[in-house]
Amino acid sequence: MSLLNHFIARTLPFVPKGIVRRVANRYIAGETTDGALQVVEGLNSRGIRATLDILGEHVHTREQAHQAAEEYLHLLEEIAKRRVDSTISIKLTQLGLKIDSRACFDLADRLVRRAKELNNFVRIDMEDSTCTSETLRTYRELRRSHSNVGVVIQAYLRRTVDDACSLEDLKPNYRLCKGVYVESREIAYRDMRVINRNYSYLLEKLLRNGSYVGIATHDELMVWEAFRIIRDLKLPATAYEFQMLLGVDDQLRDIIHAAGHNVRIYIPFGRDWYAYSVRRLRENPQLAGYVFKAMFK
Numbered sequence: 168m169s170l171l172n173h174f175i176a177r178t179l180p181f182v183p184k185g186i187v188r189r190v191a192n193r194y195i196a197g198e199t200t201d202g203a204l205q206v207v208e209g210l211n212s213r214g215i216r217a218t219l220d221i222l223g224e225h226v227h228t229r230e231q232a233h234q235a236a237e238e239y240l241h242l243l244e245e246i247a248k249r250r251v252d253s254t255i256s257i258k259l260t261q262l263g264l265k266i267d268s269r270a271c272f273d274l275a276d277r278l279v280r281r282a283k284e285l286n287n288f289v290r291i292d293m294e295d296s297t298c299t300s301e302t303l304r305t306y307r308e309l310r311r312s313h314s315n316v317g318v319v320i321q322a323y324l325r326r327t328v329d330d331a332c333s334l335e336d337l338k339p340n341y342r343l344c345k346g347v348y349v350e351s352r353e354i355a356y357r358d359m360r361v362i363n364r365n366y367s368y369l370l371e372k373l374l375r376n377g378s379y380v381g382i383a384t385h386d387e388l389m390v391w392e393a394f395r396i397i398r399d400l401k402l403p404a405t406a407y408e409f410q411m412l413l414g415v416d417d418q419l420r421d422i423i424h425a426a427g428h429n430v431r432i433y434i435p436f437g438r439d440w441y442a443y444s445v446r447r448l449r450e451n452p453q454l455a456g457y458v459f460k461a462m463f464k
């Protein structure tokens with residue numbers, strides 16, 4: 168990343184929200200369910216799957232947590248009604264994890280139960296490291312009664328290999344990503360070479376153990392590693408899928424899909440766009456150019 172990009176990424180909190188919004192538009196499918204479902208339909212018509220995320224995290228009250236669950240229940244109904252190929256992705260802090268973990272579990276359980284009735288699937292996103300243990304515990308508990316739920320693990324965390332070992336008996340449906348939150352060096356690897364080695368080590372381990380893996384990356388090197396592992400293990404295309412974020416590298420998405428692999432796009436939408444947008448912009452190698460263009464438009 169260039170020095171200027173690095174500087175702008177660090178000072179993003181001081182960039183006016185209007186500019187952040189303009190630059191981050193590419194990553195978000197608008198504010199409404201209808202708009203987001205139109206994006207899903209467009210992707211489905213090209214043979215690409217979706218997972219929908221209603222933006223929002225770290226709610227402050229039980230009412231907000233209930234409201235978020237209601238919105239997800241409505242979304243599940245709309246997905247079924249419009250017969251689109253999309254799962255949902257949820258964040259446990261949006262369901263009140265930090266307020267009352269028992270009540271959060273009950274809300275997650277309701278979503279997974281309704282998803283099962285509608286023949287759908289719930290993915291639990293992974294948030295910052297203060298949520299990791301509780302998220303994995305919730306996942307394990309949900310798996311006692313449901314199979315249509317999956318979880319995310321992050322290759323940058325030092326603990327992740329141990330977590331994967333301790334979940335081995337469940338053969339979880341995983342999404343494997345590098346990890347996006349700012350973590351201390353004690354908790355997360357900082358060196359991208361190590362994160363990449365850990366990513367391919369984990370991917371091979373999970374697939375060998377029979378887990379279905381959502382290979383979530385836009386990094387060509389990790390995609391190459393995935394191709395290598397899939398070939399070595401002689402895996403059918405039903406044993407994994409590639410996952411990418413809306414607005415990031417459509418060309419790579421199409422290359423992977425044209426090579427015969429399933430691809431799912433993560434589609435966030437809703438009013439609470441700021442935190443997600445900042446995380447995405449910080450990773451964009453063209454951030455500085457985009458911000459300057461938006462400022463002078």
Ligand SMILES: Cc1cc2nc3c(=O)[nH]c(=O)nc-3n(C[C@H](O)[C@H](O)[C@H](O)COP(=O)(O)OP(=O)(O)OC[C@H]3O[C@@H](n4cnc5c(N)ncnc54)[C@H](O)[C@@H]3O)c2cc1C
Nearest residue numbers: 292293344345346347383384385386410411433447450451
């Ligand atoms: C489907 C999906 C779900 C995810 N869910 C989670 C989650 O639950 N928890 C979590 O911590 N993280 C999640 N992430 C984010 C992930 O952890 C990484 O932060 C992010 O994907 C960037 O890592 P990378 O593997 O693409 O590699 P990188 O090395 O970061 O990026 C590789 C290349 O991709 C391109 N690129 C990456 N990001 C951007 C961007 N924002 N804009 C433009 N170009 C970009 C650049 O060309 C870059 O050089 C998810 C990612 C995906 C794809």
